[in-house]
Amino acid sequence: MNEVICTVDTVLLTLGDDGLSVALLKREREPYKGVAALPGGYIHVDKDLDGYGAALRVLKTKTGIDVPYLEQLAAFTGAARDPRGWSVSLAYYALVPHAVIAAAGHPGVKLVGVDRLHTLPFDHGTIVAAAVERLRSKSQYSSLPCFLVGELFTLPQLQRVYEALMGEALNKVSFRRKMAELDVLEAAEGQMDASSPSRPAQLYRLRPEFRDRLGLLKRGL
Amino acid sequence: MNEVICTVDTVLLTLGDDGLSVALLKREREPYKGVAALPGGYIHVDKDLDGYGAALRVLKTKTGIDVPYLEQLAAFTGAARDPRGWSVSLAYYALVPHAVIAAAGHPGVKLVGVDRLHTLPFDHGTIVAAAVERLRSKSQYSSLPCFLVGELFTLPQLQRVYEALMGEALNKVSFRRKMAELDVLEAAEGQMDASSPSRPAQLYRLRPEFRDRLGLLKRGL
């Protein structure tokens, strides 16, 4: 009566050379062995406290990364999505700076621009599309994109991240007003970005109470 | 390795005398036999096409209602939420006019105001809270609350529904401007609400292309 296959799939997003990109791994087992797909795996009822913990474990095991932001996306369910039978995929999406993926240096991880994706196995294409839509939607009114940059960043850098996500140029004055009123950033006193051949920009960081809050809040939910 | 209990729980919301209310049923089986809880049940892999279909079936079977709006809320998961073991609850929420529940006349269904809820079994309290938050959040920028009124309604009636959901008075001119620009309503030509002792109000209905669209769109997702 209850022969349901229960798995976790993760959409690890970052901002690379091809714009917003997703991490794919070649599948080690059937079905679709050898095909690039989302990092995923079975729930381990003995090890995982809940779906959130399972997603953290899958990401850590398969990509070597402790993600700073992880949120449940949705459950993808049904008889048709997996040839093995009626299945539930608990889908989570994570945001991470590009440098963190490079630093982890996991061999099999391949980054593909979300606009360059070809067909993926199962309904992974649908899952990625839903994650991208969610991220873009939340980016309009939140500080989510901060998790795509490193710990220290300038406002012009952050604005370019928002613009890459939204796919349109943003007004500089409005962007800075919005950031000021969100009130989630703090200036790194005395630290400037001197890497440019022009006026250095003030460096900022996420205020500590927001650095993990967003991800942790979702655990209960 | 994969002993996961997989169920569906539904949050059926309506606008009753106590404001926004949720439908509860006394549980017929252990655990928590006889305790009021959300309508739910196991996935039937032989009958249900997917989680959405399972939620529709549960609502039809246990409350007698074909809901006009149903959307996935989230998956609630973990080792601790159900005494039977590691479980996944696919949670869906539905909106329905009060009259439809009365017409269905299912004996066991009890409506409780969401602000009057006492503790519920499992994590059903958390699930209801998440559904209410989602509905309130979506009500700010969408026509979702239209599914809480009957087929024909006046703008003043609809405004009172929005106000009951948001818990605050709304500006009449702004409300009507917003509805006009959402462009999801159509006037029922020549039909007025004559039940008041003052000037009758124009009756409106959801435009046909929106009557089911919202619910259906979510099937793929």
Added chain:
DNA sequence: TAAATAGTGTCTCTAAGACAGTATGGA
């Protein structure tokens, strides 16, 4: 001092709310 980009002051324009007026039914 010129070039380049960071950062800010201010004007304009759009959209939301306030208010008051007109419209239309019943008593």
Added chain:
DNA sequence: TCCATACTGTCTTAGAGACACTATTTA
């Protein structure tokens, strides 16, 4: 004719974008 409520025209006010100006570094 009066009352109650539906509906609408318009003024005011708050927020978003445009623009231009100042600031600070390297070459």
